[in-house]
Amino acid sequence: MKKNSWTELKRGTLLGICFAVLLMFAAVPCQAQQTTVSLNMPELVKGNTVYATVSVDNVENLDAGQFDLVFNPDVLKIVSVENGSIGNTEIPVQWRSVDSKTARVIFNLEGVNGVSGSGELAKIGFEVISDGKGDLIISNGLLGNTEAKRIDTIWGDSKDDGKEGEEQEADTKQTATPGFETELSMIGLTAVVCLARGKQR
Template identity: 40%
Template sequence: MSKKEKGRIEGKGVLVRGVIICIAAAIIASLAIAGSAAEQTSGTVNVTVNAPEMTRAGEIFDASIDVDNVTDFNSGQFDLSFDANVVKVTEVVNGSIDGKTIPVDRWERMDEDTIRVFLAVSGIAGVSGAGNLATISFAVVGKGGDRSVLDISEGLLGNTEAEEIPAVWVDDEIIVGPVKVEVNAPEFVAVGGTFTATIDVVDDVANFNMALFDLSFDSSVVNVTDVAEGSLDGTAIPVTSWAFIDSNTIRVMCELSGVAGT
């Protein structure tokens, strides 16, 4: 999973999965951005947002706030920011380190895009080990292709001596998808007749700009005579090119002019 390290690594990892039928590997490669893993120095712990790489519209998912090798942890707090047009927080629950509960003392909404979480361990013994500080549940309200960074900031960890525990705070990112795309054709056709098959985008999609797909068929049964433009939410989707790859397969490219997407 791709991460971004605060104050040390400014790279951001994005894993994009194809959502168009038979999408070419070259397109996937062009959308992949190399990520950077968190580095840890001696005496410093990593606090990492750990969320699924991909979610679907309408789903609920959990993001844990993971910590490694903390010593005598007693209290802490952090802010978590996100795109409220893509995800919304529904719940924040206790964490666990080395089998011991890390209570969420309270959490509050700073604004529609940010929550603040406070942690407190009762007693003075403190907790040591690895685990997670809290788990945050999100509802996905965005469309396919939307994405949101889960940005952790304003973090502070304290030990039993009322000293700050040095930490590196690492973000994560989620992508809404994959979008379902299906071929829609009549079940029966007449011998010698013609018919039309559409390539339908079943799920809501955000910021669509281009598509590439192959469509294969049995050329002894049917053959392609034309490929016409499509439409998404009333916006024309031009077919910029199509060609026979072999007698049984065509390759189609669609692209919107400009960069706004639909």
């Protein structure tokens, strides 16, 4: 009798543990794919105009963002910055020169729906004015969603001159937890874009 009771107790305990484990797995949501931004640069040939593309993958509810392009001004000269697109949604970009080797690109989608998926944030035209390395990198990147919160993003090095760079995961991965400072940054970014649009009208 005691043996049967002990066997039933062990069986019940085992079933309870299995049920608890199943509940734990059910409670954990599926891991969303990581949002990444990469910069692709074709081979540089003196006298040519080349186009670098800033690509984004697996973004959700993107609404606004900004990033800096840093390059070697002895080799490259920016001649244009064109709008990007994700699916059928155009990414309207504005840009300005910060200094001789840095350009800042900002964007803010109209409306409150945002956009999800993969595509290009911008395409940048460079005139190759001399031989050498372009040293093109992307820095100070920030993507925000429709709730004015930062999107957790890994920003990659450029694939400069046709050679792949390594991703700066440790240094460029944005924090996933949005704070008051981040929300202020997104509000400020939206205001800057609105002012830029107002000046163009």
